[in-house]
Amino acid sequence: MSTGGHPFAPPHHEQRWVDTATELAAEFAKTAGALDQSAELPLANLQALHGSGLDAALLPKELGGEALSYRSYGEIVRLLSAACPSTACIWVMHIGAGVGLAEISAPDAARFYADELIAGRRFANALSEPTSGNLFMMPMQHAEPVDGGFRLTGAKRFASGCEIADHFLVNALVEDKPTFFGLAADPATMRFIPIWDTMGLRASRSQLIEFTGTLLREDRRCPALRPKRPNHIGAGLAFLSLGIADAALAALVDHARRRIIPTTGEPLARMQWLRFDVADVHARLEAATMYARHMCWLADENSAEFVPATIRAKQLANGLAVDAAQLAVRVGGASAGYLRSSPIERIFRDAQAGGLMAYSLEVCKDTLGAALLDGHDG
Known part of the structure; x- marks a missing residue:
């Protein structure tokens, strides 16, 4: 490619x-x-x-x-x-x-x-708290000072790949200020709660982590809240949804070309309603792609506009992925769009996840809408 x-x-x-x-x-x-x-x-x-x-x-x-x-x-x-x-x-x-x-x-x-x-060690995030909603950068749990650092008792959720992680990026309140730490996996004080039975992205196994007096070492405390370059999570989330949209579009096009309509003897791809809907999804995919690429260019330029651009890019990509997957289900019908034997069924479930990831689709819209209505750029 x-x-x-x-x-x-x-x-x-x-x-x-x-x-x-x-x-x-x-x-x-x-x-x-x-x-x-x-x-x-x-x-x-x-x-x-x-x-x-x-x-x-x-x-x-x-x-x-x-x-x-x-x-x-x-x-x-x-x-x-x-x-x-x-x-x-x-x-x-x-x-x-x-x-x-x-x-x-x-x-x-x-x-x-x-x-x-x-060297190949595995890393995972432990930032999102059960009661904090989308405010994963603003922890609510306090770490108490002890010799050599601070102890954290609480929980973090949606930690993708946590079960195989050697190191974690974790945050907590230290003297009422959000503070980030690097944390080595500690089986004695960290427990993964087996609650993962999700609808989509099932193999990501984003579990809940319970901390019981886990030591956050002072020498692993991060002095800089803002890295020299933008974080790769914000840059990557829109592209997660764009990839799912690509898969949905490819699957529905393949099925529409092969599916013959019994009453006409022609492939489903000849149906005008489908051509209209596919054209709409494709155009939106191109537009969302160009904006996401613009967002990455801003990241490469280390522009201050990168942060609001990630929110716009995520909003566009999240909604598009869901709509593309829904169209794929309509095109696939009962046999190719609804049964587990079809990849379309999995793609539809996976497409829902992007809009739920922080910042959720609703928070993205609220943030951008409020900025516009309040009279300043988002």
């Missing part, structure tokens, strides 16, 4: 990474259905991503990486999501936590986390 030909294309010298992701995605697609059925973590896929060098490539150059552009990163997330969105979801969170810790930690800890990521 070449990404050239548009103004926000990845740098030419990074095309090899997009090609690598294209090859990996083709293999991941073969097991996506089975992993969904079993709700089993796609460990082999995650290991393949690390083995390809993609994990390390996203680190800053001074920490042993290539500072891979956000423009390339977005295309890669989209490819992975179209093939196996659970794999893409875990990988986005893994990179967000691993590269994030390397960029907001003190120098010695930053070097440690970069080396751990390069």
